[in-house]
Amino acid sequence: MPPKRKAATHSLKLFGTPQSAVPVKFLSSDGIAPTRSFKTTPYRKRSGAWDYYKPISPAEQAYRDWTHRLGNYLSALEGQDANTVFESFPADYMFYWHITGTKPRYEPYLVGSASGAVFRTVPEFVLHARWLQQMQQGTCLCKYCAGGSQADASKRIATILDTMQMAIEENEQKPADTSDxxxxxxxxxxxxxxxxxxxxxxxxxxxxxxxxxxxx
Ligand SMILES: [Zn+2]
Known part of the structure; x- marks a missing residue:
């Protein structure tokens, strides 16, 4: 009887701090010049609710947090437990705070993808980032390109991690190469x-x- 396939147990995790992370770059970008304009000066609707965008600078905690988690998560998806940090977002992407509400609420807003997708969390973007690192070959598995919910995308992430882990374990079981x-x-x-x-x-x-x- 073949061994029962274990349920997906692996999840994305951090391997270290941003301070000790190795900088990496995006290898490709599907970024395009924005087809709409973003109001970047403070603006209030008639209702009194704020609605504008403010670029998130690389010095901000949110920028460091996103680029560090992306670096580590992509390493994990490649089967390497490496603490890496992206130096920046893909070319022609913009990373904004979207500021809304009467009591202003700040939400990350990553735009620029030719797909038109707006990424609001790191888990939403990680599969799209992986596809960019694979030089946009094949179909992107992120929820915006492949469809479905974020829960479906998370299942795809877990499957990739499990496959990587199985490959690593298989490799560890191989006898050592003693050839000259x-x-x-x-x-x-x-x-x-x-x-x-x-x-x-x-x-x-x-x-x-x-x-x-x-x-x-
Ligand atoms: Zn995608």
Whole structure:
């Protein structure tokens, strides 16, 4: 009987503090110039309720919190427990406070995606960010691109984390590689069409492999 598939148990978590996080960048962006204008000067409706946007600066706690959680969460989704922080949001995105209500309420408002989505929480954005880091290949799994509720998106997150964890556990169970690293030298092609770049490239690869094997 095949082992029963465990229910999704893994969740997104932080691996360290923003102070000790390694800065990372977005590798692609689906950001476009805004197709609507955002009122960024304090504005009150006739009802007396505020309704305007204020850019969140990188010095603000909310900015650091979002970029740090995104960094850590994306690491987790890649199966690496790394404490990383994004240096900024994807190109042409804007991160605002949306200020509403008579007693002003401040809500994060991340816009710029060509999908038209407005991301209001980190969990809402994390799958879209993952898709950007995968150079926008395939279908984005975030709730705005793939549809469904945030609960559905959270299930997709848990499935990715479980798959990563299973891959890590399988890898840990493999017996240690005891082969002689110098065997790799044989892998240098004996004849590389007299292209010195190709020879050098092949040699570098082997040397890197040897280094990794020797150290590991
Ligand atoms: Zn998306």
């Amino acid at each position: 690293p110098w065997d790799l030298v044989d892998k240098i092609p004996s004849k590389v069409d007299r292209d010195p770049d190709a020879v050098e490239q092949a040699a570098t690869h082997v040397l890197l492999d040897v280094k990794v094997k020797t150290e590991g």
